[in-house]
């Protein structure tokens with residue numbers, strides 16, 4: 001059984017898949033692909049025509065789009081189940097994954113983290129107005145996510161799910177900006193969820209090595 005994960009070391013979406021594989025205890029080979037590079041290999045573009053990462057290859061079967069990959073990983077491999085069969089719990093988890101993709105990723109990662117943390121650390125030009133726009137968009141997103149945390153300790157109740165795995169890397173980057181951490185700390189249940197998740201072995205083991213501030 002050969003599993004290859006094509007991803008970028010700093011990519012939150014690649015980390016989501018790494019977390020899912022780690023939690024399922026599935027071994028894989030990592031193939032580094034920088035989606036922002038000018039010279040993305042043609043072999044990768046043949047797999048992922050939208051020039052994003054990640055993409056998973058399992059015994060010749062190629063799948064891209066992170067939610068599709070993590071659901072596949074959960075269903076194709078042994079290990080703890082990361083999706084509930086109960087319709088409302090499952091709907092809530094899918095809703096959270098969709099909130100992350102549709103509303104959270106851009107402001108929290110591409111605006112706050114990229115312009116407030118990543119670009120300055122990489123010595124790249126950063127845009128303060130993008131950073132501010134991201135911060136302004138955030139309270140509504142954090143409040144919506146916090147509202148899902150009614151039963152805890154996980155986002156969808158008593159068991160770890162793909163929803164936790166989908167959100168954690170996004171929050172992990174967001175709180176590296178002190179302004180982001182301050183905003184998260186106003187949402188106590190979400191903060192507690194985050195502190196717990198950040199201590200999981202899978203999360204620690206997949207921490208990207210960012211340049212120091």
Ligand SMILES: N[C@@H](CCC(=O)N[C@@H](CS)C(=O)NCC(=O)O)C(=O)O
Pocket residue numbers: 008010011012013014035036051052053054064065066067
């Ligand atoms: N819809 C894609 C989004 C993946 C995505 O945006 N990945 C980022 C890295 S975290 C990327 O490849 N960005 C390259 C770009 O924006 O050009 C998925 O779910 O996998």
